Amino acid sequence: MKRLVLAVTLLSLVFTMGCQKAYYSTMEKMGYDKREILADRVENARESQEEAKEQFANALERYKSVVSFDGGELEEKYNILNDEYETSESRAEEVRDRIESVEDVAEALFDEWAEEITQYSSSKLRRDSQNKLTATKGRYNKLIRAMKKASAKMDPVLAAFKDQVLYLKHNLNAKAIASLEGELTTIRSDVSTLIKEMERSIAEADAFIKTLK
Template sequence: MARLRHLRCTAWAPGAVLLASLMLSGCQSAYYDVMEQAGVHKRDILSDRVIAARDAQQDADEQFSSALERYQSVVTVPESELSRAHAALESDYSRSQAAAERVSQRIDAIESVAQALFREWEGELDQYQNESYRRQSERELEQTRQRYSEMLDAMHRAEDTMPPVLTAMHDNVLFLKHNLNARAIGALKGEVSQLETQIATLRREMQASIERSNRFIDGMEASD
């Protein structure tokens, strides 16, 4: 993991340009081969991507919480401040949407390397001549798969809570844009409680997913 972080932080050398090109072109297998030659294995990449996803989930959790606070404050602003309030809500919606997209991208990246890792690991089991080693490796594979499956399920549950919140936020932003008056404030007051419920669910699932991510990371580090 430390080696991977070092590679990411290194200045743009020719090798780094090649890695970026491989990733952008979608040649994941070639990318993994290059990283393997650099001493960075798929399990290292998987651990690093889980950490990145966990951090993206934490950012999303904080962003949606901040957006809710903005909505709660908007219903108390005077009518003369509604134009400014709309701009603030629109900005919060955009940041929340970007945070949600980052979470989804991180999850996709995890699934990509996990599939490659498990396929490679399973294929290498038959290479063992020592039957005891083979059984031990097979047990570790199944345990890792189980922890991974539990973590991924938690990630997807958290991911699924974000689109409904974004839809509600977008609807309110649009409504306020065309109704900068007291009627809009009254409508928003009725929506805040729904948003509170949705975001409470989102944050609960996000925290559960973050906890599962930490467990998976700890398990990977313990087996190193």
């Protein structure tokens, strides 16, 4: 895996503005087929979701601590929430990017696989390969649905955090801090739902990776 990560890192510098077809072609010449690249990207997406899950949980705890305001610098409270919001937004964007990269290589892999099935002269081997492709696509579709569902759950949480940060930015007083408490129950529920969906998606990623090895 480390060998693949190094190769991907180096090639990403070369093909940042190039086409994916050239990228995959070069990777294959270096000994990395699309299946291996897909497994690597699913692993990366899994890791980014794990990091996002932890970040949103941390952001919620920070939010609770600000709501429980008992004195101190109000601007400091705002900075705490703003930092957590910006970090959460960054983690969310990374998750979305990683999901897109998974979709890209999966599409390339399945297109290539389907085309190569037509090249079999043996009907038995052709049927066997088609069955494996169908099964792999089925598992993949289940995975990508779980990833996208979890990703979508980030949006209401980010929107709520942004609202509170903006409100606090223009109302730096104890009354404004107190008003945030009214949103705490909703945000806690949204974060709880998000974490559950993230955990389901992570479990799907683990299961899918095992089928590719």
